[in-house]
Amino acid sequence: MTASEIRQQFLDFFASKGHHIVPSAPIVVKNDPTLLFTNAGMNQFKDYFLGNKTSAYARVADTQKCLRVSGKHNDLEEVGIDTYHHTMFEMLGNWSFGDYFKEEAIAWSWELLADIYKIPKDRLYVTVFEGDPKENLPKDEDAYNFWKRHIAEDRILLGNKKDNFWEMGDTGPCGPCSEIHVDCRPDAERQQVDGRTLVNADHPQVIEIWNNVFMQFNRLKNGSLEPLPAKHVDTGMGLERLVRVLQGKTSNYDTDLFMGTIHATEKLTGHTYKGTDEKRDVAFRVIADHLRAICFTIADGQLPSNTGAGYVIRRILRRAVRYYYSFLDAKKPLLHELVPVLAQQFAHVFPELQQQLDFVKKVVFEEENNFLRTLDSGIKRMEDVAKAASNKVVDGRAAFELYDTYGFPFDLTSLIATENGLTVDEKGFEAAMLEQKNRSRAATELDMGDWVVLDEVPATTFVGYELLENTTRVTKYRKI
Numbered sequence: 254m255t256a257s258e259i260r261q262q263f264l265d266f267f268a269s270k271g272h273h274i275v276p277s278a279p280i281v282v283k284n285d286p287t288l289l290f291t292n293a294g295m296n297q298f299k300d301y302f303l304g305n306k307t308s309a310y311a312r313v314a315d316t317q318k319c320l321r322v323s324g325k326h327n328d329l330e331e332v333g334i335d336t337y338h339h340t341m342f343e344m345l346g347n348w349s350f351g352d353y354f355k356e357e358a359i360a361w362s363w364e365l366l367a368d369i370y371k372i373p374k375d376r377l378y379v380t381v382f383e384g385d386p387k388e389n390l391p392k393d394e395d396a397y398n399f400w401k402r403h404i405a406e407d408r409i410l411l412g413n414k415k416d417n418f419w420e421m422g423d424t425g426p427c428g429p430c431s432e433i434h435v436d437c438r439p440d441a442e443r444q445q446v447d448g449r450t451l452v453n454a455d456h457p458q459v460i461e462i463w464n465n466v467f468m469q470f471n472r473l474k475n476g477s478l479e480p481l482p483a484k485h486v487d488t489g490m491g492l493e494r495l496v497r498v499l500q501g502k503t504s505n506y507d508t509d510l511f512m513g514t515i516h517a518t519e520k521l522t523g524h525t526y527k528g529t530d531e532k533r534d535v536a537f538r539v540i541a542d543h544l545r546a547i548c549f550t551i552a553d554g555q556l557p558s559n560t561g562a563g564y565v566i567r568r569i570l571r572r573a574v575r576y577y578y579s580f581l582d583a584k585k586p587l588l589h590e591l592v593p594v595l596a597q598q599f600a601h602v603f604p605e606l607q608q609q610l611d612f613v614k615k616v617v618f619e620e621e622n623n624f625l626r627t628l629d630s631g632i633k634r635m636e637d638v639a640k641a642a643s644n645k646v647v648d649g650r651a652a653f654e655l656y657d658t659y660g661f662p663f664d665l666t667s668l669i670a671t672e673n674g675l676t677v678d679e680k681g682f683e684a685a686m687l688e689q690k691n692r693s694r695a696a697t698e699l700d701m702g703d704w705v706v707l708d709e710v711p712a713t714t715f716v717g718y719e720l721l722e723n724t725t726r727v728t729k730y731r732k733i
């Protein structure tokens with residue numbers, strides 16, 4: 254089955270259970286000071302759970318573009334090193350807003366995985382919240398009992414608050430969750446350790462694929478919990494992991510979601526993925542991963558820049574450039590050549606990329622080109638800086654110079670340092686950054702003294718680049 258068919262089957266299944274299928278929200282979050290990027294399917298429904306709004310549909314399902322590179326969820330360092338954490342991924346989800354609860358959610362997860370997708374039942378495990386007496390949180394007996402109807406008891410594991418209790422924040426909706434894991438180890442290896450049940454952290458081939466959250470409490474300011482008047486279900490399953498399991502692969506990158514761009518990268522660089530060099534293989538994976546994050550975020554309205562969400566994208570892009578430059582011997586812009594391959598692949602599900610193909614390609618090209626201008630001298634400078642590191646710590650000021658003069662984001666310097674067995678003095682970097690900010694603020698104040706603000710055009714919602722002129726805040730100045 255192709256990834257497209259697998260995605261469609263998920264949506265069709267939940268449509269057949271009375272769910273309304275909605276589009277993915279943009280990956281870029283506007284108007285929420287707590288979040289830069291969508292990092293879970295539930296983000297777009299937050300107001301329903303908080304009771305601020307009512308959904309027109311009690312049951313909803315979708316595939317949501319997510320990005321986990323900042324804030325509470327930051328998987329960037331895992332990407333390319335392991336085979337199942339991505340920066341950008343699709344989270345398939347089904348929701349009940351005050352409608353069905355644990356019994357149906359559990360029965361349907363099982364029906365879909367075991368009967369429709371036909372994952373062998375003896376490869377599935379589930380986890381249930383064990384309770385936390387210190388916090389007065391009960392064990393999730395209901396979920397345990399509903400699971401017992403479908404799966405042998407020795408495959409139901411109890412999990413702690415960290416993994417199996419979800420909270421939106423310090424206050425607000427919360428509740429236990431139940432995760433589903435798949436054991437993808439070869440049969441022979443599974444038998445060797447029989448008797449011991451593994452969950453995802455224990456083995457790279459035992460992976461979490463689906464999380465079912467049951468919102469049943471409201472946490473009050475004083476820390477106590479009260480039952481929610483309406484209970485909700487919020488689930489999330491990583492499409493890339495599901496596809497890997499169903500296509501019988503040992504890595505998400507071996508699925509048809511990634512192989513198209515990996516093959517295109519092979520053609521462009523003349524190197525082979527899964528050749529003899531592990532560093533090269535990591536580079537292939539990082540590029541295939543980062544390309545998606547960059548393209549979908551730009552297509553959703555976030556241009557690379559030097560601040561906020563824009564800088565997150567610039568950092569990811571520069572990281573990808575450094576990987577192809579250093580490990581795939583590509584010295585010219587490469588990512589922009591991969592954009593059409595990706596756009597074509599996703600045209601039927603996220604057409605926004607195909608629709609803005611030329612624009613996205615151009616932005617990516619400009620970014621790559623700019624960074625490549627200073628990359629070589631930056632890398633040479635980095636070599637000197639690494640040699641000069643005392644006690645295996647790279648000087649913070651030198652890291653700042655790499656940032657300021659050569660455009661090396663801090664995490665890139667830190668990544669190269671790690672490759673050389675070094676760390677970077679982050680405090681020293683921040684201090685140097687602050688000093689420079691103070692200097693430029695003083696300079697700006699001097700400049701601004703001669704100018705008055707004439708007119709401010711307020712920002713409106715992003716609807717596409719053709720309207721870009723109308724969407725950015727334009728401040729006009731006139732010299733007096």
Ligand code: ATP
Nearest residue numbers: 321328337338339342461462463464489490491494
């Ligand atoms: P993990 O423990 O593997 O980091 P998680 O517990 O952080 O996953 P959830 O927040 O429960 O993940 O998200 C729901 C589902 O989304 C996961 O079960 C997984 O299938 C998928 N998922 C989460 N993070 C990623 C990621 N970085 N890349 C790909 N899929 C992911």
Ligand code: MG
Nearest residue numbers: 326327328338
């Ligand atoms: Mg995680």
Ligand code: MG
Nearest residue numbers: 416432453461
């Ligand atoms: Mg987890």
Ligand code: MG
Nearest residue numbers: 432461463464
């Ligand atoms: Mg989870």
